[in-house]
Amino acid sequence: MREAGRISAQALTEVGRAVAPGVSTAKLNAVAEEVIRQAGATPAFLGYQGFPATICASINDELVHGLPSEDRLLQEGDIISIDVGAIHEGYVGDTADTFAVGTIDPQSQRLIDTTREGLYAGIEQCVAGKRLGDVSAAIGAIAEREKLGIVREYTGHGIGTRMHEDPSIPNWGPKGRGVRLKNGMVFAIEPMFTLGNGRVEKLGDGWTVASRDGGRCGHIEHTVAITGEGPQILTIP
Numbered sequence: 427m428r429e430a431g432r433i434s435a436q437a438l439t440e441v442g443r444a445v446a447p448g449v450s451t452a453k454l455n456a457v458a459e460e461v462i463r464q465a466g467a468t469p470a471f472l473g474y475q476g477f478p479a480t481i482c483a484s485i486n487d488e489l490v491h492g493l494p495s496e497d498r499l500l501q502e503g504d505i506i507s508i509d510v511g512a513i514h515e516g517y518v519g520d521t522a523d524t525f526a527v528g529t530i531d532p533q534s535q536r537l538i539d540t541t542r543e544g545l546y547a548g549i550e551q552c553v554a555g556k557r558l559g560d561v562s563a564a565i566g567a568i569a570e571r572e573k574l575g576i577v578r579e580y581t582g583h584g585i586g587t588r589m590h591e592d593p594s595i596p597n598w599g600p601k602g603r604g605v606r607l608k609n610g611m612v613f614a615i616e617p618m619f620t621l622g623n624g625r626v627e628k629l630g631d632g633w634t635v636a637s638r639d640g641g642r643c644g645h646i647e648h649t650v651a652i653t654g655e656g657p658q659i660l661t662i663p
């Protein structure tokens with residue numbers, strides 16, 4: 427899982443370097459696929475439930491599952507969530523980040539910073555003996571402090587030989603409840619916050635999920651192992 431995570435992270439890093447005004451999301455997809463295949467791994471999203479690409483590329487008010495396209499060019503001031511995963515020797519890594527395209531407005535920067543803070547607050551709770559609700563509550567508290575919307579229709583998840591395993595990991599909820607965490611569990615933690623009320627809908631392409639109120643969306647994800655030495659982020663290059 428460490429190797430699957432490393433490759434996924436390397437792909438995300440390379441995509442992040444390629445993000446710039448005028449670049450198409452299809453180009454970003456090609457960058458990610460090249461990194462994953464060069465590493466001898468397989469794109470985890472390609473063909474997953476019929477998904478047609480290696481990355482999800484979701485711009486501004488889009489939250490997740492955006493489809494890469496030759497026609498979709500990044501513009502100065504956009505934010506873009508890139509989600510990417512790799513399968514290596516049967517194990518899956520899953521990671522995402524929200525990138526700024528050139529200079530972005532202060533609210534968008536606050537959204538990205540807070541989403542990242544929420545992610546790390548959740549990761550900090552990934553310790554044996556704690557409960558799943560402790561992870562969820564820590565993430566949700568960060569969004570609430572900043573008065574950001576929390577997306578409730580989508581969540582983090584367990585991950586292993588399949589990309590989406592139990593448990594589902596909401597980005598909100600009370601602490602002290604849910605599954606007791608144990609060493610060896612691996613979670614994909616992925617806060618999804620918005621500059622709005624957090625309600626989302628699926629668009630007409632059948633894949634892209636966007637905010638209903640047009641508020642921009644932040645989405646950042648790491649695959650994290652619970653170990654005797656505490657939480658270990660597997661999706662680092």
Ligand code: MG
Nearest residue numbers: 520614616647
């Ligand atoms: Mg995920």
